[in-house]
Amino acid sequence: MTEAPALRRRVQAVAAISCGTALVVIDGAIATVALPTIARDLHVDPASAVSVVTVYQLVLVMLLLPFSGLGDRIGLKRLYQIGQLVFTAATILCFFAKSLPFLLIVRAAQAMGAAATLSVASALIRRVYPPEQLGRGLGINSVVVSSAAALAPTLGGLVLAVGPWPWVFASAVPFAILSLLLGRALPESERSTEPFDLLGALLCAAMFGLVIGGLESAVHGDSPVVSAGVVAAGLIIAILFVRRERxxxxxxxxxxxxxxxVLALSTLGAFTAFIATMTTLLSLPFRLQHVYGFAPSEVGAVLAPWPLTTMIVAPLAGALSDRYPAGALGGIGMAVAITGLVSLAFLPADPSWFDIAWRMSLSGGGFGLFLSPNARLIIGSAPVQRAAAAGGLISTTRMVGQTTGATLVAALLAMGLGGGTIPPLTAAALALVAGLCSIARLNPAIRNPPQEETAAAQPAQVR
Incomplete structure (x- = not known):
């Protein structure tokens, strides 16, 4: 293949992955804006309407790792395209939702399609980009995720201003169709001949579903005994599952x-970083409105500098990670983020927009400098035949971290601590853990341990 057609095919493949990633991120976040309208139109209470969001997140977390294993068996490209088709079909069915149970079933189907897409997206990026440009590719994908997350609330509000709530979900369909059309350029991958571990997949889904579902139940005021029993059942399954997986x-x-x-430290660092991010972004609106008197319409403008700065920093950090160690970049990023988070904790008595904005920008820039190189290290240091598993690990870590952060904020709010300095200081402590994990990877013994695999199974050089 000559250089021009190869470049054109790569651009098409990158566009397909970007559209697919954007649609699942937008759909996961955009429904939040429509919850009051959904509750009114379907004649349910607001607490029940929240399940429209939680069922999507829960199914997504449960299926990411099982689907990454399935992608190894049936092919990354095929699973990605199947996910897009399932997601598109389920989104169309949202137009026919006249009851909450039916809408929840459709949302679960949407999450299944989203899980299939996200579980192999990072592995496909590794195959699209040459090794020396992997960090750049993952940085671009980080921008897509940040942009989609920032766009979702605004897009949802605009759609609701001109149409009924089913159109909120339909706003993601153009991305899905475009991704399907461009997806023909996605690279094919080798397929494992080993049978798919169905029992392992079921245990994995049950583990995440019970543990996270039990924690969500506890913070929303359900029976403590029942919630503890659900979590305990999940932990028992987790022990059995881990033993079996060995x-x-x-x-x-x-x-x-x-x-x-190096991968364990990277995963732990990402997990704590995502908890820190979600803890800050979910708790800050309560503080701004209840403590400082900001109007709801002003809160969005105050929060915007965080994702906007991340959008700028993430691709630059990804490109830098192709040349400089991720441990050093991540350590610097977390130092910057800790500075921003601590300064958020100690705002002046009557803060202006600028007082908050530069602190948000500093925090968002720090996390952007950490997350892209961290993802590049996880994907780049895994053996090629385990790239899908590494990608599934990244997506699962992000979702579990964000869900844990949301649960933590709910618990802090229930204790009356969610609207003060505790959330940003907690986030700073979590960022410190992420920074220490990142710096620890600079140790040569951790970065490049002795390997017993054959040369064909060796990962790319770890930076």
């Missing part, structure tokens, strides 16, 4: 990857 050659839960110190 004997699997390609485990659903990527224990083989997590046994490598």
């Amino acid at each position: 004997d699997e050659p390609r485990p659903i839960l990527p224990i083989d990857l997590l046994s490598r110190p």
Whole structure:
């Protein structure tokens, strides 16, 4: 293939992945804006309407790792395209939702399609970009995620201003159709001949579903005994699942990857970073309105500098990670983020927009400098045949971290601590853990441990 057609095919493949990623991120966040309208039109209470969002998040977390394993068996491109088709069909069915149970079923189907897409997106990026440009590619994908998350509330508000709530979900359909059309340029991948571990996939889904579902139940005021029982059942399944996965050659839960110190540290750092991000962004609106008297219409403008700065910094950080160690970039990023978070905790008595904006920008820039190089290290240091598992691990870590952050904020609010300095200081402590994990990867013994795999299974050089 000559250089021009190869470049054109790569651009098409990148556009397909970007559209697919954008649609699942937008659909996961945009429904929040429509919840009051959905509750009114379907004649349900607001607390029940929230399940429209939580069921999507829960199914997504439950299926990301199982689907990454399935992608190894049936092909990354095929699973990605199937996910797009399922998501599009489920979104169309939203137009026919006249009851909450039917809408929840459709949302679960949407999450299944989204999980299939996200579980292999990072692995496809690794195949699209040459090794020396992997960080740049993941940086671009980070911009897509940040942009879509920032766009979702505004887009949802605009749609509701001119049409009924089903159109909120339909706003993602053009991205899905475009991704399907461009998806023909996605690269094919080798397929594993080993049978799919169906029992492992079911145990994985049950583990995440019970643990996260139990925690969500507890913070929303349900029976503490029942919630604790659900979490305990999930933890028991987790112990059995981990023991079983140790004997699997390609485990659903990527224990083989997590046994490598550099990947374990990267995953732990990402997990704490996502908790810190969600803790800050969800708690700050309560503080701004209840403590400082900001109007709801002003809160969005105050929060905007965080994702906007991340959009600028993430691709630059991704490109830098192709040349400089991710451990150093991540350590610097977390130092910047901690500075911003601590300064958010100690705002002046009557803060202006600028007083908050520069602190938000500093925090968002720090996390942007950490997350792109961190993702590049996880994907780039995994063996090629385990790239889908590494990508599933990244997406699962992000979703579980964000869900944990939301649960933490709910708990802090229930205790009367969610509207003060505790959330940003907690986020700063979590960012410190992420920074220490990042710096620890600079140790040569951790960065490049002795490997026993054959040359064909060796990962790319870890930076």
